[in-house]
Amino acid sequence: MHPFVLERPRDLSAALSFGAQAGRNDAPVEYIAGGTDMVQLLQEYVRRPDRLVSLAGVLDDGIEIGSQGLRLGAAATMAEVATHQAVVERFPLISQALLNSASPQVRNQATMGGNLLQRTRCPYFRDVGYEACNKRAPGSGCAALDGENRWHAVLGTSDDCIAVHPSDLAVALVALDASVEIRGAGGDRSVPLSDLHRLPRDTPHLETVLEPGEVITAITVPANAAGLRSHYLKVRDRASFEFAVVAAAVAIEMDGARIRQARVALGGVGTKPWRLPNVEAALAGAEFEPAALRQAAALAAEGTQGRGHNDFKIELMQRAIVRAVEIAGARA
């Protein structure tokens, strides 16, 4: 662990003045919220800030639901959001995604903002015993391309990085057209969640569109995403407490025996939370029966690229979509 100074600013403007650089490697100043991811990365010597700026107590932790929709303060914990009655009733997809994440202990500690900005679980990123990792050390190569890549992405990959974005919450939020509210030295702005994370391309070390010093202050989910039939399906190697092998977030609106409208996003397979407009288009108006669902889900395979150990995800994710739609559609 690199020695660092822990700053505990009184308020958000004081926090902003430190100019932390969320999500940049070797940034000299970084934010820490619940610390559940940051502390691991500090311990593993993956991140070496000289200064850690604590966001504890300076960010909104409220959960509000109104005519505009849902607003989650960035400091709300995974546990608080997952069990909030209005979230459970109106946005069950979010609750399910969270309850399928991590463990109760981690959920009590981890925050919304930190969840969206947690770093990849790519084992080569997290083991400094490997020199090659473009995300950790730009230009050093990618140990995963021809390595142990069962954990890795098949969508949105590049020749420089195939790391999965690990958040379950983000997958549900992308499906629900959520946005993040951001504050920085230059003021406030709002960014659709689907634009928050960048594709790796040839700069995998740049993970988000946040400018240095900017913080996420809240997540908003539009009202029109409320009350949909939805399901968060997570396939993994054990029954609980594990990141997704493949996850599917699905929210649908039915029109008799047909699907009127569908939202579909995948986790565990993309370099960022992955929305599937082509599958959604095929599902809109489709008959709610297995063959039609399979046909629509097959479109998810467009543009996929396996690297060997992860090839199975291309088939598995289609099946996960079908199953999630079936379960969502069967819900009253």
Added chain:
Amino acid sequence: MTAALIGKSVSRVDGRLKVTGAATYAAEFEVPNLAHAAVVRSIAANGRIAIDTAKAERAPGVIAVVTHRNAPRLAYQPHKGLPDAAVGERLHVLQDDRVNHQGQPIALVVAETLEQAVYAAQVVRVTYRNEAAATDMESVDPVLPTGKPAEWEIRRGEPDSAFEQAEFRVDQTYVIPRENHNPIEMFATIASWQDNSLTLWDKTQWVHNVAEEIAAVFGIAADNVRVISPFVGGAFGSGLRCWPHVTLAALGARVAGRPVKLVLSRREMYYGVGYRPHTVQRAALGASRDGQLHAIRHEGFQETSTYEEFTEALLSATRFLHSCPNVHTRHRIAPMNVHTPTYMRAPGEASGMYALESAMDELAVALNMDPVELRLRNEPDRDEFKDLPFSSRSTKECYRAAAERFGWAQRNAAPRSMRDGRWLIGWGMASATYPMNYAPASALARLLPDGTAEVMSAASDMGPGTWTSMTQVAADTLGLPIERVKFTLGDTRLPRAPIHGGSMTMASVGSAVQAACRKARDEALARADANEIEEAMKRLGQVIEATADVAPGDETKRFSMHAFGAVFVEVAVDPDLGETRVRRMVGAYGAGRVVNPKIARSQCIGGMIGGIGMALMEHSVVDPRNGRVTNANLAEYAVPVHADAPPVMDVIFVDEHDPHVNPLGVKGLGEIALVGVAPAIANAIFHATGKRVRELPITPDKLL
């Protein structure tokens, strides 16, 4: 007279200490003036190193940076304890510039605080001159271990021709990846020197072996090393050997001139202690239409290091479990640039039986015969390998009891024939066996005038309940209420106990405790001329002390001694998503006398859940390009969580009285409950899906 305590479900005597955090584990002892150590480990699998420690030495709080350049030359006198590899020489730390595996210790930093030590360790600069390394088992040619080939290759009858002529044949390859023990407590050592005497607070399954090994490493008398280890937060075999970090802690303390604490990180747990080796096995069975086995050919090889030949009992059970006139087993090793593997719960048997009992199931399918029936038709009436009678063998009773409890008779043998909604249901079973081990042990019993007793032996309790079962045996034998008896373990100052492994603690330490207590009791009664022990102790008004040493006699020459069992499993497999959930497990064991049914049951449940891990998820993913363990953490190395444990877990102990094994008549339970679980699950998955998976773990991708 108090009621008999042996055989009673007594709750753990150390339970309260543990759940309230009052039990002291190795890293938690308070030692004044303590400094902290961190290890720099190799990131190359083979080669030579050059080290620049300038920056680390200047780092705040650093007391010493020890490398091969400045480390004291250590004696490394010959010493081989029971858990050490029979052939080869243990890893020497910080003695030269060679590295031969990933994670090998190459420098030690001692600093005022843990954070300072860890930071300084991270800024030690190492340059590697890499040499070609063997890190991919597929490209290594296995060889017979050193020694008499007859020990590694065993032939009975005419296995080759018998197999060729058999009417029904199965011949398949089964693969098990490397697995790590992953106990919750990390390995930790506090070392403190006083002149030439050393005290070690250590996480270990055998205090005396640590004392002897460290004495040999430093060239001092074993009597000068005291090892204290009252509680062990799980070990599963990882604490049997004395690993290099113990030497490092003692070395750091010597160089720093202060007590030093060294705690391994979770990542280091995948490099600093051993693991269950990756094995590749080929099992071929030949049988006639009536299910009679005519030939068994079972060969396997496993990874080991370049410096030690680790072998486990991979093929032992094959030689006697099922009756067969023509048997061939061949055990080989693949020396690689890895650190030495070690024993992990049910070492050898758990791996070998995965192949054998999977192959038996494949044979049952080929014969269209019930797998239980197939085993019953091949039930031997003696050990055909050793040509000795079994001291006792309750396989038939186990098959019957477990099958009945499970409801096996309702099984539809056709694969994919049983469903629950979307889920495919599968029922599978396998046999289990584990040798009865009994080794010399000593204990001391002390009766006090206040009517209480102190009983002690330098045993260990990594979780199975030694604290409790020994207190029970002592109180039962003395005839005292259990609250009046205090048992103590885990200190080299106490009478010597054998290694806490091989499921031998109950048999060995239990027999010693019983003998010491019997002696003390008899003496007290005689001297006080009383026939009631509490009365005698009061009347005598003085301390009565007795020690006892027990040792096996010649029973191994007269009997083949093993525990046997059977495990039945119900799985549900999602045919679309490939997820497997174990829904029910029933294990039946013939393990001699059961001292504490409650603790024995929890011991068995633990083993069975461990078997679920082996079958469905556990896998140290070693990068074949360089030998690093990619998932060296508990997020990516999956072990079963509560949600993976089936709601129904039944454990049956069949009645078994074995007068031959040891004075207590116990066979040990630590390991057998893990044996057979992986094949039973794999067999159940075949029954559910029609897919035979011959490579563990059976993750969703293998079932799509």
